[in-house]
Amino acid sequence: MTRILSLACIILISSLFIQCSDDNETGIHPDLQDYFDRFAFEGAQRGLVIDYEALNITADIKNIIDASVLGECINQEGNRRIIVDEDKWDNFNDADREFLIFHELGHCALGRGHTDLVNPDGTCVSLMHSTLEVCDRNYNDDTRADLLDELFGF
């Protein structure tokens, strides 16, 4: 029992340490860069300049303790940090990954909150829905252009 407790302590301490060292990290995790580039491209297509450096946006892949959370945008006095959960990221396909990064950038780059509006057929009106319980995400090649218009405010 004591051994388990001390192991738990070591894990807790090391995760606190990682949490602390986070604050000094800069840049966008290389595995996320392609999705950030796509978001900037889609913004540019709609006349929006998305400059991650000017917006102070950094991003990383980490273990998020709360199992219901896929990712988060943390905005601390204009320093914006996106974290996506490592396990979920590893199991996501390309469309899921794009959805997740675009959703978090909706918060961090576009300043959007959540909207849980639902189309008559049960699909989500926006990529900015709060949970999957409220609507059917239905993010695919057919719906992508309309959902991105909605995301960028067009």
Ligand SMILES: [Zn+2]
């Ligand atoms: Zn969100």
